[in-house]
Amino acid sequence: MITIEVNNKQIQAKKGETILETLNRNGIKVPTLCCMEGFTPTGACRLCVVEVEGKSGLIPSCSFPVEEFLKIKTHSPRVIRSRKMLVELLLSNHPDDCLYCVRNGSCELQDLAIDLNVRERRFSGTKLKSNLDQSSPGIVRDQSKCVLCGRCVRVCDEIQEITTFDFIKRGNKTAIATSFNKDLNLSNCIYCGQCIMVCPTAALFEKSNIDILEEKLNIKEMSVVVQYSPAVSATIAEELGIRSGKDINGILNSILKKIGFSKVFDSAFGSDILVYEQSAELLEKIKYSNNLPLISSCCPGWIKHMEQSYFDLMENVSTCKSPQQIVGSLIKNYFSEQEKIDPEKIYSVSIMPCPANKFEAQREEMTNKGISDIDLVLTTRELITLIKFHGIDVHGIEEEMTDYPFNISSSAGKLHSVSGGIAESVIRTSYFMATKNELNEYKLTKLRGQKDRKEMFVEMGDIKLGVAVVSGLRNANILLDEIRNGRNDIQYIEIMACPGGCINGGGQPFCHDNKITKSRFKTVYDFDDKGNLKMAHKNRNLIELYEKFFGEPQSIKANSLLHTKYSERDILQ
Ligand code: SF4
Ligand code: SF4
Numbered sequence: 198m199i200t201i202e203v204n205n206k207q208i209q210a211k212k213g214e215t216i217l218e219t220l221n222r223n224g225i226k227v228p229t230l231c232c233m234e235g236f237t238p239t240g241a242c243r244l245c246v247v248e249v250e251g252k253s254g255l256i257p258s259c260s261f262p263v264e265e266f267l268k269i270k271t272h273s274p275r276v277i278r279s280r281k282m283l284v285e286l287l288l289s290n291h292p293d294d295c296l297y298c299v300r301n302g303s304c305e306l307q308d309l310a311i312d313l314n315v316r317e318r319r320f321s322g323t324k325l326k327s328n329l330d331q332s333s334p335g336i337v338r339d340q341s342k343c344v345l346c347g348r349c350v351r352v353c354d355e356i357q358e359i360t361t362f363d364f365i366k367r368g369n370k371t372a373i374a375t376s377f378n379k380d381l382n383l384s385n386c387i388y389c390g391q392c393i394m395v396c397p398t399a400a401l402f403e404k405s406n407i408d409i410l411e412e413k414l415n416i417k418e419m420s421v422v423v424q425y426s427p428a429v430s431a432t433i434a435e436e437l438g439i440r441s442g443k444d445i446n447g448i449l450n451s452i453l454k455k456i457g458f459s460k461v462f463d464s465a466f467g468s469d470i471l472v473y474e475q476s477a478e479l480l481e482k483i484k485y486s487n488n489l490p491l492i493s494s495c496c497p498g499w500i501k502h503m504e505q506s507y508f509d510l511m512e513n514v515s516t517c518k519s520p521q522q523i524v525g526s527l528i529k530n531y532f533s534e535q536e537k538i539d540p541e542k543i544y545s546v547s548i549m550p551c552p553a554n555k556f557e558a559q560r561e562e563m564t565n566k567g568i569s570d571i572d573l574v575l576t577t578r579e580l581i582t583l584i585k586f587h588g589i590d591v592h593g594i595e596e597e598m599t600d601y602p603f604n605i606s607s608s609a610g611k612l613h614s615v616s617g618g619i620a621e622s623v624i625r626t627s628y629f630m631a632t633k634n635e636l637n638e639y640k641l642t643k644l645r646g647q648k649d650r651k652e653m654f655v656e657m658g659d660i661k662l663g664v665a666v667v668s669g670l671r672n673a674n675i676l677l678d679e680i681r682n683g684r685n686d687i688q689y690i691e692i693m694a695c696p697g698g699c700i701n702g703g704g705q706p707f708c709h710d711n712k713i714t715k716s717r718f719k720t721v722y723d724f725d726d727k728g729n730l731k732m733a734h735k736n737r738n739l740i741e742l743y744e745k746f747f748g749e750p751q752s753i754k755a756n757s758l759l760h761t762k763y764s765e766r767d768i769l770q
Contacts, residue, residue, distance in 0.1 A: 201267040216258035217245050220271060223520045227271055228280065228309055230346040230397055232259040234711075236322040236355060242346055244280055244309070248273050255279055277339055280494065281313045288315065289322035291398075292341050298399050303707055305397030306344060332380035334559050335388035335404055335552030343373055343400040349392035356696060358671040359502065361386040373400075376769045385505055385768040386499040387670075388553040389694045390703015403704055404553045406573050407583055413544045413573070414457040422460040422532075423453050424524045425751075427468070427606075428550040428614035429577045430701035431720045435579045436706045437591045442717050444724065447596025454597060457588050462528070463599045464547065465606035467520030468613040468622070469733035470527075470742075474759055475517045475619075476627035476734075477750035479689055485659055488512040490665075490680065490687045495519045497557035498694030504766035507677055516760040518570075520613060521547045521554055522563050524603065525570030526758045531746055535602060546573045548580050550614075550702030551695065562761045576704025586587060605738040608728030614721050616668035616698035617644035617651055620691040624655055626734045631657040639731045647697055647718060650676070652687070661688040750760055 198209045203225060203714055210219040220227050230242040238259035246255035250268035255276060258269075270276060285463045287306060295301050309315075325341035335648065347364070350373065354360045361384050375384040413421050434445050446463065453461045479491045494500060494515040503514055518526065525547065531539040547554065557563065560570035575583065584591065586639045609625055612618030621641045628636045643653035644666055651666040663686045667673045673692045680687070695701050699718045701708070708714060730736060747755045 199263065199265045201263055201265070201269065202458075203269045204271055210263040212263070214263055214512075215702075216247060216256070216261050216263055216267070216269060219263050220258060224393055227258055228312065229259055230305065230309075230344060231348065233348055233351070233395060235675050236351055236708075239347060242283070243346075244283055246251075246276060246279055247271050248276055263401075268628045272392065274275040277313065280309075281315060284309045284313055284315055285320055286322075287344050288318070291323050291344075292324055292327060298342075299402045299405075300399040304399065326636065328382050331404065332382035333386065333388060333404070333556070335555040336381060336386070336390065336393065337402055337404050338381060339400055339402075340372060342398045344398055345371055345373065346397060347373075348395040348397070349373065352391045352395050356391060356669045356671060357387070357389060357694065358674055359387055362392070379769055383769050387501040387505075387694060388551075388556045389498040390552040391695060392702050393552070394701075394705075394707060402682075403576050403578065404555065405579055405582075406555075406575055407579055407586070410546060410573055410575065410583070416544075418542060419544050420459050420538055420542055421457065422462065422528060423458040423544065423546045423548065424462040424464045424467070424521070424528075425449060425453070425548040425580075426521070426550055426614070426699065427463065427465045427611040427721070428702060428705070429548050429580065430463075431611075431614050431700060431717055432550070433577055433703050435708075435713065437584070439591065441720065442715075446599070448591060448594055450597040450599055451594050452584055452589055452591060455589050455594075456583060456632070458546070460600040461597075462524055462603045463606050464520045464524050464549075465610035465613065465740065466603040466736070467522075467524035467527070468495075468610035468619070469607050469736045469739050470523050470759065471517050471520050471613075472609060472619070472622040472733035473743075474621050474750045474755060475515050475538055476630050478515055478517065479627050480630055481751070482707075483662075483688055489685075490663075490690050491515055493689075493691045495613065495619055496553070496695075497695050498551065498553040499670065499692045500763060501553070501556070501766065502694065504672075504763050505768050508739070508765040510677065511763060511765075512609075513680075514763070516756075516763050518563070518759055519554075519557065520610075521549055521574075522557065522761075523759055524568045525563070526565065527603065527742075529568055529570060530758055531563060531742065532602060540568050543610060544572050545570070546575065547571050548575045548577065550577055550699045550705045552576060552703050553694070554704075560761065565758065567576060577702075577706060578704055581706070602742070604739055605730070605736050607730040607733050607736050608725040610736075611724050611728075612721060613646075614698060614700045615718055616649070616693045616696075617641075617646075617666045617691065618698065618721070620644050620664050620689060622664050622733055623689060623691075624662070625732050626678065627662070628655070628657050629732065629734055630661055631711060635732065640725075645722065647714065649696060654686075662689065664689045666691045668693040668698055670694050748759055
């Protein structure tokens with residue numbers, strides 16, 4: 198540790214860290230638009246400048262290392278003048294439509310203007326024209342709101358290794374663009390939404406489907422049903438002023454009924470089905486040593502990446518649809534039969550943590566006889582807007598159950614929300630299928646936690662199962678290249694595109710604090726620890742479904758409704 202002086206007070210700094218890191222660690226807030234925790238700083242936005250004694254110019258604190266005896270002023274009149282001017286210049290050509298903007302209230306540029314007390318317009322630039330790119334099913338781009346911070350470029354390149362965006366042109370013509378400056382639907386974007394999560398303004402946001410839903414809710418002849426992902430119930434409490442970590446399912450069911458949905462289902466039931474089917478698929482592949490390792494298929498962002506860049510591994514990818522699509526298919530093909538409702542009169546909505554689910558729902562592979570499994574997808578953030586729109590007081594609301602025939606789900610199904618959760622659930626069920634005994638210890642700690650790569654080996658009778666879990670597609674690429682290069686001790690791989698899994702999906706409430714991520718993980722693990730039903734294969738509703746409808750996992754009927762195949766996808770590069 199070394200000592201530096203900040204605003205006339207001595208503080209301790211760690212050798213090797215930047216001034217900004219020292220300031221943040223000591224609770225001194227300095228604004229920045231381009232810097233992100235865990236990324237190499239670029240010093241591009243210059244908002245984090247500080248005054249350092251002995252230096253003539255202001256210093257960007259994000260890219261200047263601490264040195265013994267540095268004397269720093271973080272909020273001197275000169276520093277504030279500089280930051281304020283930068284924000285005023287950014288505002289000078291920014292559209293003046295804050296009241297209508299999707300990020301009104303959660304915009305970092307707006308916050309900066311407030312914090313720096315910008316109260317008058319001193320500069321009037323030419324306003325950038327809004328030229329919305331609405332071509333993709335999940336994400337909208339509005340370049341007029343881009344402040345060129347570069348965060349989206351870096352997340353897409355350094356976390357996802359997809360590299361959809363880059364800077365083009367120079368000077369005041371500089372912009373962010375896709376390859377050949379084409380629309381997003383022609384690019385290699387996998388719609389994970391991680392760029393939305395870091396964008397400080399509304400230059401990137403999810404495509405909203407709320408207006409369409411409101412119309413459908415008002416059609417009398419239509420039965421509008423909804424399912425929600427367990428990743429939604431694990432994060433939404435943060436936004437509704439409910440204690441984080443509380444089991445919110447009962448409240449959420451009641452909220453959704455008040456909004457007007459006729460039936461409410463939990464997608465964790467779909468996760469249970471996925472685990473049951475995928476465990477059978479895994480054991481069959483092991484039995485015949487056929488295209489191992491089996492690679493999970495529940496993340497639609499990963500599936501698009503596979504179609505674009507790893508199609509040679511297609512035969513290794515599980516044919517199981519994702520939990521969203523499984524519940525969607527069951528609603529249109531099983532629930533409709535049980536309730537004697539024409540599937541065409543059912544409007545099936547899902548609430549998911551990720552814009553990639555919007556893309557997935559409209560894929561041709563996700564239809565049966567021309568009828569879509571899912572008709573409309575909302576993200577967690579859209580659900581929050583919907584709750585406010587309907588004026589629902591979430592406090593003191595009477596809790597309700599999810600609806601039959603999918604009203605029971607295991608805590609294993611809910612683990613799907615975090616990276617490692619599907620793998621843990623698949624091990625629990627495939628162990629039972631292989632040995633006819635239950636695992637002694639249900640909690641597989643080697644697959645838990647926020648690490649972006651985890652591995653473990655399990656003895657299942659005479660099978661030695663190697664399992665690897667990765668999140669963030671850069672990490673997936675590294676593992677998949679090991680497999681391409683002949684690594685053969687792994688039989689099952691779980692891949693989630695978003696770092697940490699769906700809990701940090703691109704449609705979740707904005708979160709720039711690792712403490713919140715930690716508490717989201719804890720909520721999911723607590724649910725599993727406290728739950729009475731920890732194995733997907735012991736779910737009574739699932740057993741009934743197979744007795745009445747599917748017969749066995751991977752039966753002809755199960756294959757036609759719960760499984761699918763993908764095709765190679767061309768992209769502009
Ligand atoms: S959605 Fe994901 S893949 Fe697409 S541009 Fe954003 S970060 Fe990249
Ligand atoms: S789109 Fe958003 S994240 Fe990307 S450079 Fe522009 S403001 Fe920054």
